Amino acid sequence: MYGLKQSPRAWFGISLGFKQSQGDHTLFIKHSKSRGVTVLLVYVDDIIVTSDDEEEQQRLGQHLAKNFEIKTLGKLKYLLGIEVTHSKKGIFISQQKYITNLLKETGKTACKPASTPIDPNLKLGSAEEDTAVDKEMYQRLVGRLIYLSHTRPDVAFAVSLVSQFMHQPKEVHLQAALRIVQYLNGTPGKGILFKRNGNVSMEAYTDADYARSIVDRK
Amino acid sequence: MCFHRILINQKGYKCYHPPSQKFFVSRDVTFFEHQSYFHQAHLQGETARNEDELLMLPDLSFRPEIKTKSVTTEKELTKSTQDGANVRFGKKLVYTRKTKAIPEFVHVQQSNPTLLEVTTPNPLIYTESTSDFPNVQEPESSSTPLYENLDIPIALRKETRKCTTKPLYPLANYLSFKNFLPTHKTFLSSLNTTTTPTSLSEVLSDKKWKQAMDAEMEAFKKNSTWDLVALPNGKKPVGCKWVYTIKYKADGSIERYKARLVAKGFTQTYGVDYMETFAPSAKMNTVRMILSLAANYDWNLQQFDVKNAFLHGEIEEEIYME
Numbered sequence: 001m002y003g004l005k006q007s008p009r010a011w012f013g014i015s016l017g018f019k020q021s022q023g024d025h026t027l028f029i030k031h032s033k034s035r036g037v038t039v040l041l042v043y044v045d046d047i048i049v050t051s052d053d054e055e056e057q058q059r060l061g062q063h064l065a066k067n068f069e070i071k072t073l074g075k076l077k078y079l080l081g082i083e084v085t086h087s088k089k090g091i092f093i094s095q096q097k098y099i100t101n102l103l104k105e106t107g108k109t110a111c112k113p114a115s116t117p118i119d120p121n122l123k124l125g126s127a128e129e130d131t132a133v134d135k136e137m138y139q140r141l142v143g144r145l146i147y148l149s150h151t152r153p154d155v156a157f158a159v160s161l162v163s164q165f166m167h168q169p170k171e172v173h174l175q176a177a178l179r180i181v182q183y184l185n186g187t188p189g190k191g192i193l194f195k196r197n198g199n200v201s202m203e204a205y206t207d208a209d210y211a212r213s214i215v216d217r218k
Numbered sequence: 219m220c221f222h223r224i225l226i227n228q229k230g231y232k233c234y235h236p237p238s239q240k241f242f243v244s245r246d247v248t249f250f251e252h253q254s255y256f257h258q259a260h261l262q263g264e265t266a267r268n269e270d271e272l273l274m275l276p277d278l279s280f281r282p283e284i285k286t287k288s289v290t291t292e293k294e295l296t297k298s299t300q301d302g303a304n305v306r307f308g309k310k311l312v313y314t315r316k317t318k319a320i321p322e323f324v325h326v327q328q329s330n331p332t333l334l335e336v337t338t339p340n341p342l343i344y345t346e347s348t349s350d351f352p353n354v355q356e357p358e359s360s361s362t363p364l365y366e367n368l369d370i371p372i373a374l375r376k377e378t379r380k381c382t383t384k385p386l387y388p389l390a391n392y393l394s395f396k397n398f399l400p401t402h403k404t405f406l407s408s409l410n411t412t413t414t415p416t417s418l419s420e421v422l423s424d425k426k427w428k429q430a431m432d433a434e435m436e437a438f439k440k441n442s443t444w445d446l447v448a449l450p451n452g453k454k455p456v457g458c459k460w461v462y463t464i465k466y467k468a469d470g471s472i473e474r475y476k477a478r479l480v481a482k483g484f485t486q487t488y489g490v491d492y493m494e495t496f497a498p499s500a501k502m503n504t505v506r507m508i509l510s511l512a513a514n515y516d517w518n519l520q521q522f523d524v525k526n527a528f529l530h531g532e533i534e535e536e537i538y539m540e
Binding site: 084200 | 399499500501515516
């Protein structure tokens with residue numbers, strides 16, 4: 001029943017020996033006896049299943065089809081606005097269609113592509129004296145950029161900068177945001193490639209920029 | 219006179235004399251803090267004729283008032299009274315328009331003019347010897363044609379507004395579909411022609427909406443979402459409503475009409491109707507992680523889409539819907 005608070009619980013009743021992850025409650029994992037692993041991820045009405053146990057995966061598909069009215073879409077191609085392509089090298093995800101729409105909406109389809117997402121010397125502050133811009137429009141634009149940074153880590157830093165001024169956007173901020181869009185126009189096909197190299201160790205990097213912010217000197 | 223400002227580098231107040239629109243500096247200034255220089259706005263059409271009126275200044279367009287220089291002694295005050303000016307609060311009143319007496323706000327007493335570095339503009343200041351106060355001499359009979367209708371409130375002086383029959387700035391002058399893509403054009407024009415119904419009678423008269431509702435009811439039946447029962451005593455039902463949407467295809471044409479019965483979940487109370495809430499949206503990091511795993515281990519990656527996703531919930535609590 002739509003609208004009821006507990007409606008989405010349907011997903012959490014799935015049994016079949018799946019264990020709910022504590023890190024992400026929409027992730028369900030099952031280790032089968034044949035040392036295989038089946039992983040199920042739910043996003044409202046979209047489900048992704050991946051497994052190295054062909055048999056288990058089939059059984060899950062049947063179970064889902066029995067209990068829910070389900071459309072099997074086959075190999076994962078398109079999820080939440082993200083295009084997924086499979087190749088010999090690995091899995092590539094991009095949001096080209098999303099970028100094309102964004103360019104259309106901002107009227108930047110024909111703009112000159114920028115080579116970087118942000119001017120390297122630009123220091124953004126709150127710019128109190130600058131003229132204010134349409135807040136809703138700005139927030140919408142930056143919101144779309146934030147979603148885009150899922151497959152575009154190259155714009156993530158620039159997006160994090162412009163998203164700091166959502167509450168009171170000024171002309172400079174809008175210009176910086178549009179600069180990101182211009183950069184995207186030059187590179188709409190970029191995305192993330194998950195390489196098939198069998199290396200699943202975790203590596204972490206960090207970098208801090210000392211006192212660069214002109215807002216609070218942090 | 220009005221609008222004083224303290225000048226830091228000068229020994230006096232900067233004053234403004236509205237009729238002549240000139241500034242001058244004076245040290246000797248009296249403030250009338252309880253009076254407003256500007257008219258208090260009357261309600262439209264109201265004829266203000268009371269005592270307060272006397273204390274109010276008319277708008278900026280009144281005629282030049284008189285500034286006296288060193289008119290401070292009783293003698294001079296008497297003299298000016300003889301001249302026909304009103305005396306109020308022991309100070310010299312400047313001229314009045316028609317029957318209204320307007321007190322001077324600031325009485326400039328330039329008893330020591332030599333202190334002033336900026337000399338006051340000539341037309342403003344009448345010297346002591348000036349006995350002919352031109353304005354003061356014509357007290358009540360000064361109704362020149364120019365001021366004749368000034369007593370009527372401003373709102374009445376204006377012409378009545380006329381309604382224009384056609385819009386002055388029609389939308390068509392500023393909006394055009396010209397710049398849209400053809401697909402957007404069809405979408406936009408279909409937006410104008412197809413509307414989602416707002417009332418039940420509107421729905422029932424339309425076949426396509428009725429079909430959509432039937433399809434939704436069918437889905438309920440299939441999932442055996444509910445049983446019809448009488449409401450037990452002491453139970454509060456949750457409301458529901460139909461939501462109508464039109465689904466568009468990518469090219470802007472209509473895909474289908476959709477009707478959905480939704481429960482008004484906001485009327486549910488925690489602890490009575492529900493114990494937990496659920497939000498089945500995955501974290502993007504998890505999605506990426508799964509993709510990475512699938513790529514690295516060459517796992518099969520499958521996707522499913524659930525129809526009527528929320529019709530499948532098993533509810534432990536009893537919920538009554540009206």
